[in-house]
Amino acid sequence: MEQDRTATPDEPRVRLRQHGLRCTPGRLRVLALLMTSGRHLSISQAWEELTQSGSAIHPATVYRTLETLTAAGLVHAVHGPGAARYGLTGQPHHHTVCRHCGHVEGLASIHLTEAAGKIEELTGLRPDSSGSLLVYGRCADCCE
Structure with missing residues (x-):
């Protein structure tokens, strides 16, 4: 029988739940990408990295997910020339x-x-x- 693994606060699922968000596949993938990349990414950069990793998500889903994560306070947007870049709030x-x-x-x-x-x-x-x-x-x- 497999033992239950205790989730750590650094896991995407835990962070989403702490902020009252459902754990949809898109949210989990986008949040995990930001957590592992350690960089601020534009929507198109996030979409490209997800696609290259085999986690293809529609670009509109990436956009909506980043907006939702920003509204919840998990992610923040940095505006500069060109597209906004999104990074983890911490x-x-x-x-x-x-x-x-x-x-x-x-x-x-x-x-x-x-x-x-x-x-x-x-x-x-x-x-x-x-x-x-x-x-x-x-x-x-x-x-x-």
Whole structure:
């Protein structure tokens, strides 16, 4: 007889249920992709990666799923040039956004604590409710 495995809080099924969402196959696949990729992905990037991994989902389903996960607070959208990029909501972090290609990179809040304090002191601007600041520039690939 097989033993029951205890689910960990890091599993997509557990996260969906904690946020009151049904565990549909599309939601499980999209959330698992974001959890394993460790990157912020556009809708088309998420669809392409799911398709390449054999988890083909209709692009409209990827779009609706990311919107649902964002509304529930599991995922956040970062807007820059081009398509929005979606990443997991978790520890507060800031984002760097390339103005040329739109690449988004997460940056732990601890790395910008002093800078965020100085920005607030000089301008009164504070991180939003998610604790995030957006820093725009050009990524290393676009500077070559």
